[in-house]
Amino acid sequence: MQIIIHAxxxxxxxxxxxxxxxxxxxxxxxxxxxxxxxxxxRGLAKRKGMKGCISxxxxxxxxxxxxxxxxxxxxLETLAHEMTHVKQYARGQLRFKKxxxxxxxxxxxxxxxxxxxxxxEAMSKEKVLASKIYSIIHE
Numbered sequence: 068m069q070i071i072i073h074a075x076x077x078x079x080x081x082x083x084x085x086x087x088x089x090x091x092x093x094x095x096x097x098x099x100x101x102x103x104x105x106x107x108x109r110g111l112a113k114r115k116g117m118k119g120c121i122s123x124x125x126x127x128x129x130x131x132x133x134x135x136x137x138x139x140x141x142x143l144e145t146l147a148h149e150m151t152h153v154k155q156y157a158r159g160q161l162r163f164k165k166x167x168x169x170x171x172x173x174x175x176x177x178x179x180x181x182x183x184x185x186x187x188e189a190m191s192k193e194k195v196l197a198s199k200i201y202s203i204i205h206e
């Protein structure tokens with residue numbers, strides 16, 4: 068898996084690089100054929116009400132957008148959440164067709180955000196993964 072990080076702040080870029088490599092190993096993505104590009108977007112949280120999002124922008128090519136104001140634990144958690152979605156794409160668990168989610172090969176009924184199985188998994192992993200990398204960085 069190739070990961071391209073677009074960040075002007077060298078410390079933030081280094082934190083993202085270390086964290087994504089760690090999440091990649093923890094989520095079993097080392098041999099994945101997906102490529103991931105990570106960009107920061109100003110105002111994502113204010114305008115869209117989200118800290119991060121992921122979209123497939125090409126065959127086996129994913130784009131992660133993170134709110135530019137994220138720092139510290141919130142940044143690590145949001146990145147862990149989005150990397151869990153990378154794992155879901157890479158394993159064929161999640162995909163979108165005409166803006167409709169396909170989860171485990173089926174179109175789920177319309178669900179609220181917190182009821183979507185792919186979001187439940189990502190939310191369950193974000194704090195665990197972020198706390199692991201946080202403890203490694205701050206040893």
